[in-house]
Amino acid sequence: MQKILIVDDDAELRETVSILLERERFVPIQAVDGQSGLEKALSIKPSLAIVDLRLPGMSGIELCKQLRANRVATPIIVLSAVGDEVDKVLLLEIGADDYVVKPFGTRELLARIRAVLRRSGDEWTRSVRFGEVEIDIERRTVTRESKEVKVTPAEYNLLLFFLQNAERVLTRDLILNSVWGYEYYPNTRTVDAHVVKLRQKFEKDPAIPKHFLTIHGVGYRFLP
């Protein structure tokens, strides 16, 4: 779930962008001014912040500086009005990752968002967690209650696929296609066998799974 913070005093713009983001399966979070934007950024830890340069109270520039001062690495896209003298060097200095001039097309904004998220790698791609389990993606290690758990390649891939598709019901075929690849067709029971392994390693009581749920007649569903 990628949360995106929008800091702008223009309610209509916030709403437009929110709807756009929702449609693209992001979770929009709105803030009216710099102060509340900063607070929300610190508490909610969004994957990305979209910040208007002109804000009542704390300016966008000030907000960026504050974020960086608080060691928040959330990537930032700055919005600026047409007339504004945008000093690119300044923007990059304060830690903005990109900027978009208003009025902008939704496609353009989306493209920038995607580009920035991809570049920054997003915390998601560095580590993920659910319950007592933490997956360090860079180091390719999994820990449970701070103790490292050995996972085989197949288990690791399947686990990551579940994480990336949390909440959704996944059929065995979909899982096989996505995790094992399109050409290779093991028996669908292979998936079951690996789910059993994941449960044994990551469920408190593997007999009563809380994370790796069976949807009878359909497939599996992962809940964080």
Place this chain on the structure above:
Amino acid sequence: MQKILIVDDDAELRETVSILLERERFVPIQAVDGQSGLEKALSIKPSLAIVDLRLPGMSGIELCKQLRANRVATPIIVLSAVGDEVDKVLLLEIGADDYVVKPFGTRELLARIRAVLRRSGDEWTRSVRFGEVEIDIERRTVTRESKEVKVTPAEYNLLLFFLQNAERVLTRDLILNSVWGYEYYPNTRTVDAHVVKLRQKFEKDPAIPKHFLTIHGVGYRFLP
């Protein structure tokens, strides 16, 4: 069943487009002006809206804004006359997904429709609701008063079939053919057994059903 709303004051154009859509297995719904367009969009929840920019009363732009203000994410294709100064940025800003200049070829319109539907993933096919019950099709989950309800495959399929054929009187044979398939013939009482289950799970008082009605001597009828 993909419903497409056409909002235009030109009756001939509405009719032409409707025939085109019907031929392609869409279900066209017509509206003469912005006001009725808005109402129909809100009540019928089409998969796509085709909106003329120039409309008597509420303009197309106003209609789009109203839709977005009502958090309706239905994708919109805007129609504009040749002479119109079309501000692309404005269109995309108000949430239009594409625009077509009149006069247009049917192939072009169809291609745009398909493209937009594909992009948007069709919001309305992602989740459906009736009363306190919400079905999330992507997640294949059913919730009632925000609590998840477990449904078996047969129940889920039957429920979806009822939703897709709301209001209609459905014979047991039709239901069996549609939900169970043409080759397989269980006893028609099977349908009754499953309707009982649906009532138990989704009716306030299963003894006095409000949604899953019996039409004595004929079959069943679902009301949202």
Place this chain on the structure above:
DNA sequence: CAACGATGTAAAAGTTTTGTAAAAGCTCAG
């Protein structure tokens, strides 16, 4: 209003799917 077919419904019977351990098959370093 009696009689008969249609429906509601719980529970039995039957079927399919899943859990799971263990066997069989692979792969690759040594």
Place this chain on the structure above:
DNA sequence: CTGAGCTTTTACAAAACTTTTACATCGTTG
């Protein structure tokens, strides 16, 4: 070539689901 460590398949028990059954009720009709 060999064995350790994975992956995949297999087999059977257990769980979940579907269908049928049986009987109580309901609705319709003469």
